[in-house]
Amino acid sequence: MTGGVHGRVDDAVVVGGGAAGLCLAHWLTRTGTGVTLVEAPDGPLRPAERTWCYWEAGTGEFEEAVVASWQRLRVRGPDGSAVGSDPSPLRYRMVRSGPFEQLVHSRLAAAPEARVLRATAHEVRDAPYGAEVRCTTADGRPLTLRGRYVFDSRPVPGAPPHRTILLQHFRGWFVRTAAPRFEPQVADLMDFRVPQPRHGLAFGYVLPLAPDRALVEYTEFSRAPLTTAAYEAALRQYSAGVLRLGRFTVESAEQGVIPMTDARFPRRTGRAVFRIGAAGGATRPATGYTFAAVQRQSRAIATALRDGRPGVPPPHGRRALAMDAVLLRALDTGRVDGPRFFTDLFRRVPMERLLRFLDGGSTPWEEFGIGLRTPVGPMLRTAAEVPFLARRATGRSEESS
Numbered sequence: 001m002t003g004g005v006h007g008r009v010d011d012a013v014v015v016g017g018g019a020a021g022l023c024l025a026h027w028l029t030r031t032g033t034g035v036t037l038v039e040a041p042d043g044p045l046r047p048a049e050r051t052w053c054y055w056e057a058g059t060g061e062f063e064e065a066v067v068a069s070w071q072r073l074r075v076r077g078p079d080g081s082a083v084g085s086d087p088s089p090l091r092y093r094m095v096r097s098g099p100f101e102q103l104v105h106s107r108l109a110a111a112p113e114a115r116v117l118r119a120t121a122h123e124v125r126d127a128p129y130g131a132e133v134r135c136t137t138a139d140g141r142p143l144t145l146r147g148r149y150v151f152d153s154r155p156v157p158g159a160p161p162h163r164t165i166l167l168q169h170f171r172g173w174f175v176r177t178a179a180p181r182f183e184p185q186v187a188d189l190m191d192f193r194v195p196q197p198r199h200g201l202a203f204g205y206v207l208p209l210a211p212d213r214a215l216v217e218y219t220e221f222s223r224a225p226l227t228t229a230a231y232e233a234a235l236r237q238y239s240a241g242v243l244r245l246g247r248f249t250v251e252s253a254e255q256g257v258i259p260m261t262d263a264r265f266p267r268r269t270g271r272a273v274f275r276i277g278a279a280g281g282a283t284r285p286a287t288g289y290t291f292a293a294v295q296r297q298s299r300a301i302a303t304a305l306r307d308g309r310p311g312v313p314p315p316h317g318r319r320a321l322a323m324d325a326v327l328l329r330a331l332d333t334g335r336v337d338g339p340r341f342f343t344d345l346f347r348r349v350p351m352e353r354l355l356r357f358l359d360g361g362s363t364p365w366e367e368f369g370i371g372l373r374t375p376v377g378p379m380l381r382t383a384a385e386v387p388f389l390a391r392r393a394t395g396r397s398e399e400s401s
């Protein structure tokens with residue numbers, strides 16, 4: 001942090017204190033970089049509490065916030081056949097955004113070079129000393145924050161130009177059953193024993209928290225979200241008809257939409273202004289998982305800044321993005337059958353390798369092998385056409401052929 005004619009100038013200002021902003025502020029502090037984190041006051045800009053799941057080996061940086069973790073992961077085909085395995089050394093983990101925020105805020109409060117402010121950011125722009133963030137505080141006062149670099153995680157409206165955009169949309173219930181119904185050590189990532197939509201695919205997702213408690217979700221990858229009533233109907237059908245939960249109560253619910261797209265998200269929007277998190281393309285197009293990429297990226301940004309190399313590395317590798325673009329298009333055009341594609345993939349590729357691939361940690365040879373375990377004909381046909389399709393700012397996918 002430096003003082004000057006403009007008052008306090010932080011090494012870094014982080015805009016938005018969600019998954020990406022919190023992780024980055026944490027890692028900046030750990031590497032001795034002065035940081036101001038500005039998060040929106042309570043109100044419409046602040047997202048509802050949510051669950052972030054990811055896989056990681058060993059003990060992670062945010063272990064205290066992990067509320068549950070699973071040793072075994074399972075995928076079920078439409079006929080109920082199960083493929084399950086232990087992806088050791090990786091372990092699937094769940095954090096809740098509220099306790100995660102509290103943990104990071106308490107760490108930042110203990111670091112003299114960090115501060116957390118509550119204000120709404122309106123404008124982020126380059127300035128002679130770096131960049132500035134114009135904000136309004138909760139009580140209506142204007143506030144300008146100054147930093148040598150600004151990292152902005154505010155959501156961007158609409159996706160940048162793309163060939164394909166599917167929405168991963170879902171609603172989940174935290175249920176408590178009258179009798180023990182769940183296997184606490186097994187997480188069901190995809191359970192295709194649900195009716196499939198006309199376009200895209202649908203699956204159940206079950207994360208047990210105890211023998212009688214779980215997060216049970218209904219998820220679709222398709223073009224438009226459902227009404228809450230339609231999610232509730234699908235969840236009722238899945239809980240009663242498929243999982244046979246018997247008597248249960250719904251203790252709370254969460255709902256969300258995650259765009260899955262081959263859009264290219266700019267990561268630098270000014271000389272000293274960078275975009276991070278979902279707004280900077282951290283969501284893995286083929287899965288919607290974002291949290292693990294955000295953690296990797298935050299650490300890399302903080303290390304690079306400490307070493308005098310300011311910048312934001314790409315959250316996903318080029319090969320991975322190219323493979324995801326093909327898969328999204330193949331799903332969107334209906335050339336591959338979603339439930340079959342995913343169950344076959346999990347059956348044929350060791351879980352640990354697949355998860356490592358999704359985290360960008362696989363070798364080209366392993367990726368070639370994964371490609372061979374997909375429906376090669378439709379995927380190759382799609383791969384051949386994707387480079388010739390223009391990215392367009394349509395707001396939705398190109399029509400299926």
Ligand SMILES: Cc1cc2nc3c(=O)[nH]c(=O)nc-3n(C[C@H](O)[C@H](O)[C@H](O)COP(=O)(O)OP(=O)(O)OC[C@H]3O[C@@H](n4cnc5c(N)ncnc54)[C@H](O)[C@@H]3O)c2cc1C
Nearest residue numbers: 016017018019020040046052053121256277278289290291
């Ligand atoms: C319900 C739900 C569940 C999800 N579950 C998973 C999961 O299990 N695993 C996974 O990997 N991904 C998951 N995702 C996807 C992704 O991880 C999350 O969307 C994640 O929150 C993205 O992090 P972010 O920091 O980019 O955005 P956010 O977490 O949304 O953070 C943006 C922050 O910016 C703040 N903000 C907005 N506007 C302003 C402003 N003008 N001024 C100041 N602050 C502002 C907001 O208050 C917010 O805190 C989920 C998404 C949803 C919606």
